Amino acid sequence: MKYDIAIVGAGVVGASIAYNLIPYDVSVLLLDKNNDVAMGATRANSAIIHAGYDPKPGTLMARLNVEGNRLCEKLCADLSVPFKRCGSFVLAFSDAERNTLQDLFDRGVKNGVPDLRILDAEELREMEPGIGEEAVAALYAPSAGIVNPWELCLAQAEVFVRNGGEFIGNAEVTDIQKTGDIYTIQTGAGAFEAENVILACGIQADAVHEFIEKPDFQIVPTRGEYFLLDKCEGSKAAHVIFQCPSEKGKGVLVAPTVHGNLICGPTSEVLQGDIEDTATTAEKLAEIKQKAALSVGNISWRDNVRNFS
Numbered sequence: 001m002k003y004d005i006a007i008v009g010a011g012v013v014g015a016s017i018a019y020n021l022i023p024y025d026v027s028v029l030l031l032d033k034n035n036d037v038a039m040g041a042t043r044a045n046s047a048i049i050h051a052g053y054d055p056k057p058g059t060l061m062a063r064l065n066v067e068g069n070r071l072c073e074k075l076c077a078d079l080s081v082p083f084k085r086c087g088s089f090v091l092a093f094s095d096a097e098r099n100t101l102q103d104l105f106d107r108g109v110k111n112g113v114p115d116l117r118i119l120d121a122e123e124l125r126e127m128e129p130g131i132g133e134e135a136v137a138a139l140y141a142p143s144a145g146i147v148n149p150w151e152l153c154l155a156q157a158e159v160f161v162r163n164g165g166e167f168i169g170n171a172e173v174t175d176i177q178k179t180g181d182i183y184t185i186q187t188g189a190g191a192f193e194a195e196n197v198i199l200a201c202g203i204q205a206d207a208v209h210e211f212i213e214k215p216d217f218q219i220v221p222t223r224g225e226y227f228l229l230d231k232c233e234g235s236k237a238a239h240v241i242f243q244c245p246s247e248k249g250k251g252v253l254v255a256p257t258v259h260g261n262l263i264c265g266p267t268s269e270v271l272q273g274d275i276e277d278t279a280t281t282a283e284k285l286a287e288i289k290q291k292a293a294l295s296v297g298n299i300s301w302r303d304n305v306r307n308f309s
């Protein structure tokens with residue numbers, strides 16, 4: 001069978017595209033190299049629906065972040081996926097970091113993030129009593145939220161399949177050739193033909209793109225390790241608590257999860273060689289403990305449920 005559209009990769013991006021194609025009169029094939037959906041970065045991230053003060057103003061990412069945040073509540077309600085608009089803080093621990101908060105605030109206003117405020121230490125502690133003693137101010141973004149990212153992916157894929165879409169797992173794409181207007185996609189589950197191919201294969205997107213032509217982008221595969229703590233620790237944070245971002249990303253956060261646990265992490269480590277290595281390391285986990293303790297002082301690490309990356 002020849003499909004109108006083949007999507008390579010059934011993470012949250014591929015599944016969202018498949019879900020959004022349901023109303024159109026097109027045949028759609030969703031392929032993944034794993035035996036299920038949501039087996040990549042989608043199942044192992046911080047689960048934050050960011051407010052949108054971080055992306056550079058004027059970029060597509062800035063516009064889509066703020067618009068996506070706004071749409072997320074209804075999307076999750078439609079799909080019965082847990083979502084909570086709990087709000088987020090970015091903490092400042094020094095005067096220099098207060099300036100960073102002001103920069104993030106200005107950027108957020110330009111991006112259209114609603115209701116941003118800079119809080120002094122007193123107001124911050126009223127809203128989040130367990131906050132680390134050294135925090136002197138915070139950027140408050142009430143529109144930030146938390147979600148269950150793998151359920152968001154799974155629900156969209158399920159509705160797509162129930163509406164006639166096709167998902168094929170164990171179908172690693174190993175080559176793509178174009179003859180005339182048709183792409184032939186070679187996979188571990190056989191060959192498929194499609195008029196259009198959408199690549200949504202996460203950290204493999206550049207490698208798969210190479211089958212057709214050289215990509216004009218480069219993926220920098222970056223591993224982040226986490227602690228997931230028991231529900232008895234879940235009340236230690238009512239908001240997503242970030243520290244000031246650095247050139248390595250958004251830094252270590254402490255946040256509640258939609259299931260009532262506490263999540264701490266991630267680290268940020270560029271991987272060479274096996275870019276899908278999801279090991280955790282004693283060194284990086286120690287780094288999380290040390291950094292998270294600045295944000296929330298009394299985390300009981302012995303109540304760890306598991307580590308992942």
Ligand SMILES: Cc1cc2nc3c(=O)[nH]c(=O)nc-3n(C[C@H](O)[C@H](O)[C@H](O)COP(=O)(O)OP(=O)(O)OC[C@H]3O[C@@H](n4cnc5c(N)ncnc54)[C@H](O)[C@@H]3O)c2cc1C
Binds near residue numbers: 008010038172201
């Ligand atoms: C540490 C960390 C924390 C993050 N925290 C957040 C956060 O809090 N909020 C947020 O919005 N974003 C966060 N992100 C980013 C977010 O996780 C990703 O943007 C998102 O998961 C990407 O989804 P995806 O579908 O593109 O990729 P993936 O979920 O990785 O899915 C790609 C899919 O492609 C498949 N695939 C790969 N190669 C092939 C092939 N050759 N053939 C067939 N299938 C293939 C894989 O099996 C996989 O299922 C974080 C990322 C990291 C690393």
